[in-house]
Amino acid sequence: MAIKRNRRFHAEVHASSMSDIMFFLLLFFLIISTLANPNVIRMTLPKSKTNEKTNKQLITISVTEEKRFYIDKQETSFENLEKELLAQIDPNKEQTVVIRIPFNMQVQDLVDVLQIGVKNNLKFVIATNPN
Structure with a gap:
């Protein structure tokens, strides 16, 4: 009696480890992209449509x-x-510094004033027109 067993080779790809690797790569690139430009001046810009x-x-x-x-x-x-x-x-109060600068001034003039706020850890806001 000849009994044949079915021993075919089935290729399988386990994708569970691949998803872990992709997750770690995504985290790595997100963290690196936030550290790529540390010299950006952070400030809040007012919305001109709302007062x-x-x-x-x-x-x-x-x-x-x-x-x-x-x-x-x-x-x-x-x-x-x-x-x-x-x-x-006053260091005891939360104060905001509003900068009013003409629209046709150079960006460097604005950055020079904003550097004072960055150096002294002050909150600066740029005033805008409603339109």
Whole structure:
């Protein structure tokens, strides 16, 4: 009596380890992409369509087209801007600094003012027009 056994080779691919590897690669690239550009200035930009009232104290820095700097309507030079800004900020209160700068000024002028806030860990907001 000849009994034949069915011994065919069946190729199988176990994909469970492949999904683990893809998950770790995804996590790796997400973490690396957030660390890729650490020198970005982080700030909140106001939405121009909504007008939100707040109870926080505001300090206004205005820059004219002639590059004159004002802190709450008091003129100051750029060299003294940081010192006078820090003198007006109360460390016990949560204060926001609003920057008013003309739309046709160079980006470098805005970045120079924002660097003061980054260096001193202040919250800066750029004022915009409703339109």
